[in-house]
Amino acid sequence: MKLGMLFSGGKDSTFACWRAMQHEEVACLISVLSRNEESYMFHTPNVRWVPLQAEAAGLPLVQGETEGREEEELADLRSVIRLAMDRHGIEGVVTGALQSLYQASRIQRICADLDLWCFNPLWHTDPHRYLQNLLSLGFRAVITGVFSSPFDASWLGRELDRDTIRELEVIACTHRITLTGEGGEYETFVLDAPFFRQRIVVQEAEAVYRTDRGVYRITRAALEEK
Amino acid sequence: MILIVDLCYREGSLSLYEFVEPVAGIVRRSGFPVQVRHRSHLSRQDLGAAERIILCGTALRDNAFVGEPASFAWMEEVRVPVLGICAGMQAMALAFGGSLIPSQEIGTTEVRCTRQDSLLEGHERFSAYELHGAGVVLPPRFLVLAESDHCIQAMRHPDLPFYGILFHPEVRNEWVVERFLALPWRIC
Numbered sequence: 001m002k003l004g005m006l007f008s009g010g011k012d013s014t015f016a017c018w019r020a021m022q023h024e025e026v027a028c029l030i031s032v033l034s035r036n037e038e039s040y041m042f043h044t045p046n047v048r049w050v051p052l053q054a055e056a057a058g059l060p061l062v063q064g065e066t067e068g069r070e071e072e073e074l075a076d077l078r079s080v081i082r083l084a085m086d087r088h089g090i091e092g093v094v095t096g097a098l099q100s101l102y103q104a105s106r107i108q109r110i111c112a113d114l115d116l117w118c119f120n121p122l123w124h125t126d127p128h129r130y131l132q133n134l135l136s137l138g139f140r141a142v143i144t145g146v147f148s149s150p151f152d153a154s155w156l157g158r159e160l161d162r163d164t165i166r167e168l169e170v171i172a173c174t175h176r177i178t179l180t181g182e183g184g185e186y187e188t189f190v191l192d193a194p195f196f197r198q199r200i201v202v203q204e205a206e207a208v209y210r211t212d213r214g215v216y217r218i219t220r221a222a223l224e225e226k
Numbered sequence: 227m228i229l230i231v232d233l234c235y236r237e238g239s240l241s242l243y244e245f246v247e248p249v250a251g252i253v254r255r256s257g258f259p260v261q262v263r264h265r266s267h268l269s270r271q272d273l274g275a276a277e278r279i280i281l282c283g284t285a286l287r288d289n290a291f292v293g294e295p296a297s298f299a300w301m302e303e304v305r306v307p308v309l310g311i312c313a314g315m316q317a318m319a320l321a322f323g324g325s326l327i328p329s330q331e332i333g334t335t336e337v338r339c340t341r342q343d344s345l346l347e348g349h350e351r352f353s354a355y356e357l358h359g360a361g362v363v364l365p366p367r368f369l370v371l372a373e374s375d376h377c378i379q380a381m382r383h384p385d386l387p388f389y390g391i392l393f394h395p396e397v398r399n400e401w402v403v404e405r406f407l408a409l410p411w412r413i414c
Contacts, residue, residue: 023240092287094240101355101397105333108286108357112332117287119240124248124396 001117002027004062004081004090006107009050011141011160012096012122012180014190015134017057019121020094021195027088028060029053032077036068045145045215046189049200056196056223062087078110085114092117098182099124127179131165138194142202144216145187146209150175153209156216157202160188189218198223228258228407229276233291233313234284237264245283248396249311252403253280265297273300278307278407281314283394286359291317292326307387309406312358315381315390322365322383329361329377337379337393339372345389345405346371346380354379354393361392387411 005017007029020026031050054061064080066073084090093111097104097120104120111118122130134141141160146152150171158164172179181187192199204220230250234241250260263272265281273279284291291297291313298321301308310318316326337354339346354374361377364370371389372380381390387409395402 019243020240023238101334105355105357108332112286112330112359115287117285119244119285121240121243123244124251125243126251 001025001092002088002090003092003094003117003119004028004030004084004088006093006095007031007050007053007061008096009047009053009189010096011134011139011188011190012098014053014096014141014193015130015139016094016096016121018137018139018193018195020119024092026059026094027090028062028084029057030080030084030093031061031063032073032080033063033065034068034073035066036073045187046218049189049218049221052200052221052223053190053196056198056200057193058197060088074106074110077107078114081110081114081116085116090116092119094119094121096122098122098127098180099178100182128169130180131160131168134160135162135165138192139190140192140199141188141190142216143186144189144218146185146214147187147212148175148177148183148185149212151186151212151214153207153214155186156207156209156214157205192226197226199226200224227261227275227277228253229272229279230260230262231268231279231281231314232262232264233282233317234264235288235290237266241285241288245285249280249282249403252396252400253407256404256407258407265291265294268297268300273304276304276306278309279304280403280406281308281310281317283312283314283357286332286357288313289359292320295320301388305386307406307409307411308389309403310388310390311396312392312394315392316358316360316362318388318390319362319365319368319381322368324365324368325363326360327363327377328359330359331356331374331376335374335376335393337372337374339380341369341371343371343382344409345382345402349401352399354395354399355397356393358392362390
């Protein structure tokens with residue numbers, strides 16, 4: 001089955017893409033660039049680097065834009081998926097949704113409307129096992145946004161390695177955050193994955209942080225041989 | 227051992243993670259050993275060893291199980307509690323002479339209990355996650371336990387602890403699966 005991967009460049013959509021590849025053919029990545037940083041559906045930090053990730057993975061990218069207004073962005077997403085159907089003949093869509101009913105049910109509706117399959121291979125997955133799998137399978141991601149207490153500026157640009165995950169596990173217990181960042185507490189950007197032919201090297205980035213919220217914006221990046 | 231039956235379009239499919247694993251996780255966390263089998267590979271040995279059986283849901287577009295009624299003929303013979311979730315409820319309805327009607331629900335809906343039963347007892351109204359394209363027409367003598375504005379949400383065999391629920395309990399209503407696992411039942 002030919003599938004389109006709804007791809008934000010973060011760990012969840014990248015891992016879901018890898019998982020989909022173990023079972024079906026991922027024909028393209030689908031990405032929506034939101035002009036609204038508070039987008040309800042699409043994560044924004046560094047989504048402009050998704051084309052570099054697509055190149056690293058050797059996958060075609062179907063990209064669209066949205067103003068990011070609630071519900072209107074769903075129509076924009078639908079148009080991009082429609083485009084992926086026309087260009088790549090996809091029969092279904094894969095998402096990296098973990099628990100968000102808001103996200104999952106809206107994408108399910110779009111898929112039903114377009115007569116497409118919809119897959120959520122990380123749906124209600126065990127968060128501890130998932131993060132351990134990310135590391136053991138060779139995914140490399142950095143934290144590119146923090147949007148909740150107790151994250152401070154030191155988290156920005158930090159690699160999601162064993163030490164970071166251990167700290168996240170402690171914070172998840174002591175504060176009301178999800179271990180995976182599903183509640184939008186933090187965002188990630190993937191530099192390498194098992195299906196990437198090349199890895200991404202961040203050459204320049206700027207961190208901006210103000211009262212519990214911060215973004216690590218990549219300004220220069222390149223591909224390097226693995 | 228709790229036997230979990232995968233109804234998805236093929237064995238080891240991409241849907242396994244979404245519709246089978248979350249249910250298996252609830253069962254494991256409840257302290258029971260789990261055996262997952264695809265509907266096409268169920269053996270008499272699997273069924274004989276099961277203390278309870280759970281039939282999982284499928285993707286919205288995945289109705290392959292409807293065309294394979296022989297995969298569910300075992301339901302006439304087993305005498306351990308069975309819980310059919312979404313597609314599992316549809317399969318149970320078909321196995322006992324009911325039928326399916328188009329009825330699409332995606333997202334959360336309110337479920338209202340219409341009859342007292344130990345499975346849903348104490349939850350007269352609750353919000354549940356729905357992902358189905360068809361509802362069921364009840365098999366003869368089956369009882370309706372709960373409804374939404376659109377269709378029957380829970381049913382029960384008149385004599386046996388065979389339950390069907392159309393909503394997905396693995397999302398926000400894990401208590402239904404836990405309750406099913408704890409139902410008192412002796413094999414006669």
